[in-house]
Amino acid sequence: MKIAFLGLGTMGLPMAANLLKAGYNVQGWNRSAGPAAKLAERGAVNAATAAEAATDADVLISMLADDNATRSTLLEGNVLATLKPGAIHVNMASISVALAVELAQLHQARNVGYLAAPVLGRVNVAEAGQLTILAAGDSALLANVQPLLDVLGQKTWYLGDRPEQASATKLAVNFMIASAIGAMSEAVALVQGYEVDKGEFIDLITSSLFAAPVYKGYGQAIATDTFEPAGFKLALGLKDVRLAQDAAERVNVPLALAGTLRAAHVESLAHDEGHLDWAALSRTAARRAGQI
Structure with a gap:
C-alpha cells in the first residue's frame, strides 16, 4: 500500500x-x-x-x-x-x-x-x-x-x-475546549484579584472537580505562563470558533457563548498573541482585570 x-x-x-x-x-x-x-x-x-x-x-x-x-x-x-x-x-x-x-x-x-x-x-x-x-x-x-x-x-x-458529520463533531469539541480555556482564564483572574496563587488554584480544580486532560493540560500552561512552543496556536483556536459558529448557523443552532469567546480571541490577536499556545487566551482575561 x-x-x-x-x-x-x-x-x-x-x-x-x-x-x-x-x-x-x-x-x-x-x-x-x-x-x-x-x-x-x-x-x-x-x-x-x-x-x-x-x-x-x-x-x-x-x-x-x-x-x-x-x-x-x-x-x-x-x-x-x-x-x-x-x-x-x-x-x-x-x-x-x-x-x-x-x-x-x-x-x-x-x-x-x-x-x-x-x-x-x-x-x-x-x-x-x-x-x-x-x-x-x-x-x-x-x-x-x-x-x-x-x-x-x-x-x-x-x-x-456523511463526512461533514465528523467535521461538525470536531468543531463542537474544539468549541468546548475554547470554553474551558475561557472559563479557566476568567476564574484565574478572579482568584488573583483576591491574591490567591493561580498555580495553587489550578492544582485545586484539576485534582478535584475538573480532573480532565483539557483542564490539566491548558491549566498547567496558564498556571506557569508557558505559551511557547505552541501545541496548538491561539490563531487556530480562533479559526475553529469561527467555523463552529458557521456550522451552527447552517442548522439554526445558536451558540451564544461562541460570540464571547471569539471576541476574546480577536482581542488576543490584536496583542500579537496568535502564535502562542491556545492557553495564552488567559492573558486576555488578565489584561481586562488590569493584572498585566
Whole structure:
C-alpha cells in the first residue's frame, strides 16, 4: 500500500513517522522543506510537490492547516486531479462543514473515496499514536483504512456516512475546549484579584472537580505562563470558533457563548498573541482585570 501524506506540521510529522515505524511506504510533502527532510531521514520519500506525492497513491492522508491550505493544495495544486480512481483520501485536519460537503462531492465525481477523520489530541498524543479519531463517510472505505488509523490513534469513533458529520463533531469539541480555556482564564483572574496563587488554584480544580486532560493540560500552561512552543496556536483556536459558529448557523443552532469567546480571541490577536499556545487566551482575561 502506497501512502501519500500531505502536511507535516506539528501534528502531521509524528503521525507520518508512526506510519513509517509501522512499516508502511510513505511519500511525504510539506509546504516548507524542513519537516519533509526530517521525515525523509526516517525513511520516507520526499516529494517535490503535493501532486507528485499523490501520484499512484492508494491512500492519501492530509493534515493541512485550514480551509485555504486544504483547498489550495488539493484543488489548485492538482492533487485531486492526480489521484487514481479508487484511491481513498482521508482528511484528518479540522475544516469547515461547507468545505467537507464540497470535497465529498468533488471526490465522488472523480471516483475517489473521501473520509473525514479529524483528530483529538496534542503533539505528545500524536507522537504516542494515541489520538482519538473522529471518522465519517462510507463505512466500507473506513474499513479499508482502519489499519492505518489504528497506528495513529487509540480509538476511531464512526459518526455517520456523511463526512461533514465528523467535521461538525470536531468543531463542537474544539468549541468546548475554547470554553474551558475561557472559563479557566476568567476564574484565574478572579482568584488573583483576591491574591490567591493561580498555580495553587489550578492544582485545586484539576485534582478535584475538573480532573480532565483539557483542564490539566491548558491549566498547567496558564498556571506557569508557558505559551511557547505552541501545541496548538491561539490563531487556530480562533479559526475553529469561527467555523463552529458557521456550522451552527447552517442548522439554526445558536451558540451564544461562541460570540464571547471569539471576541476574546480577536482581542488576543490584536496583542500579537496568535502564535502562542491556545492557553495564552488567559492573558486576555488578565489584561481586562488590569493584572498585566
